[in-house]
Amino acid sequence: xxxxxxxxxxxxxxxxxxxxxxxxxxxxxxxxxxxxxxxxxxxxxxxxxxxxxxxxxxxxxxxxxxxxxxxxxxxxxxxxxxxxxxxxxxxxxxxxxxxxxxxxxxxxxxxxxxxxxxxxxxxxxxxxxxxxxxxxxxxxxxxxxxxxxxxxxxxxxxxxxxxxxxxxxxxxxxxxxxxxxxxxxxxxxxxxxxxxxxxxxxxxxxxxxxxxxxxxxxxxxxxxxxxxxxxxxxxxxxxxxxxxxxxxxxxxxxxxxxxxxxxxxxxxxxxxxxxxxxxxxxxxxxxxxxxxxxxxxxxxxxxxxxxxxxxxxxxxxxxxxxxxxxxxxxxxxxxxxxxxxxxxxxxxxxxxxxxxxxxxxxxxxxxxxxxxxxxxxxxxxxxxxxxxxxxxxxxxxxxxxxxxxxxxxxxxxxxxxxxx
Numbered sequence: 001x002x003x004x005x006x007x008x009x010x011x012x013x014x015x016x017x018x019x020x021x022x023x024x025x026x027x028x029x030x031x032x033x034x035x036x037x038x039x040x041x042x043x044x045x046x047x048x049x050x051x052x053x054x055x056x057x058x059x060x061x062x063x064x065x066x067x068x069x070x071x072x073x074x075x076x077x078x079x080x081x082x083x084x085x086x087x088x089x090x091x092x093x094x095x096x097x098x099x100x101x102x103x104x105x106x107x108x109x110x111x112x113x114x115x116x117x118x119x120x121x122x123x124x125x126x127x128x129x130x131x132x133x134x135x136x137x138x139x140x141x142x143x144x145x146x147x148x149x150x151x152x153x154x155x156x157x158x159x160x161x162x163x164x165x166x167x168x169x170x171x172x173x174x175x176x177x178x179x180x181x182x183x184x185x186x187x188x189x190x191x192x193x194x195x196x197x198x199x200x201x202x203x204x205x206x207x208x209x210x211x212x213x214x215x216x217x218x219x220x221x222x223x224x225x226x227x228x229x230x231x232x233x234x235x236x237x238x239x240x241x242x243x244x245x246x247x248x249x250x251x252x253x254x255x256x257x258x259x260x261x262x263x264x265x266x267x268x269x270x271x272x273x274x275x276x277x278x279x280x281x282x283x284x285x286x287x288x289x290x291x292x293x294x295x296x297x298x299x300x301x302x303x304x305x306x307x308x309x310x311x312x313x314x315x316x317x318x319x320x321x322x323x324x325x326x327x328x329x330x331x332x333x334x335x336x337x338x339x340x341x342x343x344x345x346x347x348x349x350x351x352x353x354x355x356x357x358x359x360x361x362x363x364x365x366x367x368x369x370x371x372x373x374x375x376x377x378x379x380x381x382x383x384x385x386x387x388x389x390x391x392x393x394x395x396x397x398x399x400x401x402x403x404x405x406x407x408x409x410x411x412x413x414x415x416x417x418x419x420x
Contacts, residue, residue: 284326
C-alpha cells in the first residue's frame with residue numbers, strides 16, 4: 001500500500017446527496033458508445049423469436065432482459081431517464097409520466113383501488129385538491145379526509161387502520177410554503193400500515209423524502225427539472241413493489257390509461273439533469289436574499305419563505321434538507337386584496353420587467369401569480385381563508401436571469417410606486 005493511503009482506505013463512500021447519487025448512477029451510453037444516451041422513438045419492438053412475445057405478455061421476460069413490447073408499456077429511453085431520477089431521489093426504481101398530475105393520479109389509483117381511503121394535507125396544489133375532493137370520490141369511489149399536516153395528532157386520528165391506504169402531502173405546500181415533517185408523518189402512517197406519498201415538486205435536490213421515510217415520491221418535472229417551461233412531464237419514484245404494478249398489462253394505471261412519457265422528452269430532460277443542482281442552488285440563493293430585502297423594505301408585509309428564521313418550520317426544513325441547496329426558490333407575498341396584488345403584478349411585469357405573470361415555476365425568469373384566483377381557485381373560499389390563502393397572496397417563483405441587484409431594484413421601485 002502506498003504511503004498515506006491508509007487514511008484514504010478508511011473513508012466510507014458517501015452516497016447521501018442527490019448530486020452524488022446521480023453521478024454514481026451514470027446513464028447508458030448511446031447506440032454507438034456516444035457519451036449521450038440514444039433516443040428510442042419506436043412505438044413497437046421486434047421479436048426475433050416468436051415464443052418470446054408470449055413470454056413478454058406473461059411477464060416472464062421484460063426490460064430487465066432487454067425485451068420491450070410497446071412504448072406505452074416500457075420504452076428504453078424513458079426507462080434510462082427514470083433510473084436517473086431514482087438515483088436522485090434515492091429510491092429502488094422510478095418511471096416517468098406525461099405530466100405531474102398523471103403521476104399523482106396513477107399512484108393513487110394503484111394504491112387505493114375502488115373504495116380506497118386517503119388522508120391528505122388540506123393545503124395542496126389546486127389540481128391535486130380537485131382530484132382528491134371531487135374526481136376520485138365521484139368517479140372512483142376513493143374518498144379523502146383533509147387535515148392540517150402540521151398537527152400530527154389530527155393526522156393520526158384521521159388515519160384508520162385497515163381502511164386508510166395513503167397519507168398524501170407536499171414536502172413544501174403550494175402556495176403557503178408549509179414544510180411537512182416527513183420523518184414524523186411517515187412514522188405515524190407506517191405504524192398503521194399506510195403508504196406515504198410525497199409530492200416533492202417544490203423541493204428537488206433540497207429534500208429527499210424517500211430517505212426521510214416516504215414510500216413514494218412524485219414530481220411535476222415540468223417545473224425545476226425542465227427549467228425552461230417548454231415541456232410537460234411527471235415522475236413516480238419508489239420501490240419496485242409499487243412502481244412495477246403501474247405497468248401491469250391488465251390492471252396497471254399507467255399501462256391501461258396510457259399517460260406515459262414521450263421518449264424525446266425523456267432525452268431532453270436527461271440532458272438537463274447535470275445542471276439541475278446548479279440551477280436550484282442559484283434560485284434558492286436569490287430567493288433568500290430577495291425575501292430578506294422585501295421584509296426589510298416593509299416589515300408589516302406578510303412574507304412567507306422557509307429560509308427566513310421567523311418561518312414556523314424554518315428549523316425543521318434546515319434539519320431535513322440536503323446541505324448546500326438552500327430553502328427553496330418560492331416566495332409568497334400577501335398583498336391581502338386582489339386589487340393590490342393585481343396593481344403590484346401589473347407594475348412588476350409591464351413597467352419594471354421583474355418577471356412574468358404566469359402560473360408554473362422553476363423557470364429561469366421570475367414567474368408570478370395570485371394563487372387565490374388561479375392555481376388554488378379549485379378550493380372553496382372557506383378553505384382558502386382557513387389556510388391563509390387570501391385573494392392578494394402572490395406566489396413568486398424566483399429565477400436566475402439577470403443580477404440580484406437588478407431584480408431587487410425592479411421590485412423595490414414597483415412596490416414603492418404602488419404605495420405612493
